Amino acid sequence: MLTIDQVRSEKIPAVREVDILVVGGGTAGAVAGIAAARQGLKTLVVEQLGFLGGTQTGALVTPMMPNQIDEIPLNSGIDREINDRLIAKMESGVWKDGNRGWFNPEMLKLELERMNVEAGAELLYYSFFEDVIMKGSSVQGIIVTNKAGRQVLLAKQTIDCTGDADVALQAGVPCESGDPNTKLNQPFSVRFHLGNVDLKRFGEFLRSLGRHDVMESAEGTDVTLLHTAMVWGKGWTLEPLFRKAVEEGILNESDGNYFQAFSMAGRPGEVAFNCPRISTGIDGTDPFHLTKAQIKGRAITQRYVDFCRKYLPGFEDAYLVFTAPMVGVRESRRIRGEYYLTVDDVLGAKKFPDAICRNNYPLDIHRDKDDDALKIVKLPKGEYHEVPYRCLVPLKAENLLVAGRCLSASFEAQSSVRIQTNCRAMGEAAAVAAAMAIRKGITPRDVDGIELRRELVKRGASL
Numbered sequence: 001m002l003t004i005d006q007v008r009s010e011k012i013p014a015v016r017e018v019d020i021l022v023v024g025g026g027t028a029g030a031v032a033g034i035a036a037a038r039q040g041l042k043t044l045v046v047e048q049l050g051f052l053g054g055t056q057t058g059a060l061v062t063p064m065m066p067n068q069i070d071e072i073p074l075n076s077g078i079d080r081e082i083n084d085r086l087i088a089k090m091e092s093g094v095w096k097d098g099n100r101g102w103f104n105p106e107m108l109k110l111e112l113e114r115m116n117v118e119a120g121a122e123l124l125y126y127s128f129f130e131d132v133i134m135k136g137s138s139v140q141g142i143i144v145t146n147k148a149g150r151q152v153l154l155a156k157q158t159i160d161c162t163g164d165a166d167v168a169l170q171a172g173v174p175c176e177s178g179d180p181n182t183k184l185n186q187p188f189s190v191r192f193h194l195g196n197v198d199l200k201r202f203g204e205f206l207r208s209l210g211r212h213d214v215m216e217s218a219e220g221t222d223v224t225l226l227h228t229a230m231v232w233g234k235g236w237t238l239e240p241l242f243r244k245a246v247e248e249g250i251l252n253e254s255d256g257n258y259f260q261a262f263s264m265a266g267r268p269g270e271v272a273f274n275c276p277r278i279s280t281g282i283d284g285t286d287p288f289h290l291t292k293a294q295i296k297g298r299a300i301t302q303r304y305v306d307f308c309r310k311y312l313p314g315f316e317d318a319y320l321v322f323t324a325p326m327v328g329v330r331e332s333r334r335i336r337g338e339y340y341l342t343v344d345d346v347l348g349a350k351k352f353p354d355a356i357c358r359n360n361y362p363l364d365i366h367r368d369k370d371d372d373a374l375k376i377v378k379l380p381k382g383e384y385h386e387v388p389y390r391c392l393v394p395l396k397a398e399n400l401l402v403a404g405r406c407l408s409a410s411f412e413a414q415s416s417v418r419i420q421t422n423c424r425a426m427g428e429a430a431a432v433a434a435a436m437a438i439r440k441g442i443t444p445r446d447v448d449g450i451e452l453r454r455e456l457v458k459r460g461a462s463l
């Protein structure tokens with residue numbers, strides 16, 4: 001944490017002064033950038049990688065999980081607009097239950113970039129958030145490290161969309177991480193894609209086995225959407241093949257703790273894998289852990305490649321397209337904000353006057369242990385809960401908002417709310433709130449959540 005005077009005395013060049021600074025151009029941040037710039041405010045999105053989308057595009061996390069009732073998505077706004085744009089280009093598919101986010105990550109990168117640029121946001125890639133600049137408890141901007149050295153970016157309002165609450169932590173916001181009972185974080189996954197897959201044959205094979213999803217795509221799109229998985233002891237029809245592969249030494253026993261595969265729109269002949277899963281004492285804010293996971297993930301991927309080629313019809317000539325350049329981190333630091341969302345709020349379908357998004361995705365906790373490798377707890381049928389604006393307003397720091405998976409929520413509540421449609425909705429809400437604060441000359445803590453909700457509805461949110 002530095003003051004402006006310290007920054008001046010260290011002669012760190014101030015290269016931008018903006019209205020809204022979005023730190024992290026991922027799932028929430030890319031949307032925050034669009035929403036902020038559309039309000040005519042000078043907006044800068046800072047991202048450590050060379051593209052937008054974060055976990056969606058860098059960690060290859062496709063598809064978006066369903067969050068809807070009677071086939072109607074619970075969130076709308078820019079989230080819907082992005083999906084519509086990709087569906088129109090046949091770069092996203094629609095599930096049989098109406099979920100609209102079965103997307104091609106490469107085209108999502110492009111679309112997010114286009115939407116930011118069209119809206120007038122400036123993007124700054126290859127720049128890593130290093131420290132925060134404070135005046136008392138008020139965030140004045142940040143310092144980034146990049147090829148040019150250290151640079152100062154000043155802003156009236158800052159939105160922390162790093163997924164790990166990096167800015168909030170440096171600004172003195174109390175944070176927590178992991179399951180308070182086990183002290184463990186949810187496992188990482190290092191995802192990969194296989195190409196040259198005969199999806200028709202693979203689909204027929206899955207149909208012949210029984211438990212899977214094979215469906216036709218949205219009207220006008222010519223893709224078959226496939227989904228299958230295997231977790232030891234959960235009744236998946238691929239289990240005998242996994243057992244045989246373990247006996248033959250092609251897979252390790254732990255490779256069957258979690259295996260999941262999806263096809264996607266816009267990438268014919270390609271399958272995306274939601275594995276390998278890397279657990280045991282990992283922390284998404286420890287660069288050594290992230291490095292180990294990337295190395296271990298690539299090694300395990302080779303075993304899955306051999307398994308798929310040998311055991312799964314349609315994969316005989318498959319090749320590894322790529323492994324994700326970014327480790328998939330399900331949960332790390334979470335802020336403590338004006339409201340702390342709990343598991344009772346989620347499962348009790350709690351509503352709030354200052355709601356900024358709606359969710360009915362279940363609690364979804366991945367674990368290490370074989371006897372409870374995946375805990376899914378659904379909300380009562382037809383119910384949803386809301387996330388209040390106050391979950392984005394951190395304690396102890398002014399002129400700062402936080403959006404995305406690091407919102408103010410308990411470990412269990414976060415396991416449900418962390419899905420992509422909600423992160424996008426949080427990004428949009430944070431940007432609209434930041435703009436209201438600028439217009440009124442107040443701090444985000446004093447933004448009226450009910451007025452914010454009305455403003456979001458005007459902008460297309462279904463709240």
Ligand SMILES: Cc1cc2nc3c(=O)[nH]c(=O)nc-3n(C[C@H](O)[C@H](O)[C@H](O)COP(=O)(O)OP(=O)(O)OC[C@H]3O[C@@H](n4cnc5c(N)ncnc54)[C@H](O)[C@@H]3O)c2cc1C
Binds near residue numbers: 062327419421
């Ligand atoms: C393995 C896995 C599977 C999942 N499966 C699904 C699924 O099927 N469907 C679904 O809807 N959700 C799923 N999720 C959840 C969902 O994808 C994430 O919770 C969500 O994408 C997180 O969004 P975010 O904006 O909080 O973070 P991110 O999208 O990760 O964005 C953070 C951004 O900040 C950047 N950044 C971080 N630190 C810095 C820094 N210091 N300086 C500069 N830039 C920085 C990052 O590069 C990144 O671009 C899954 C998550 C994982 C990990």
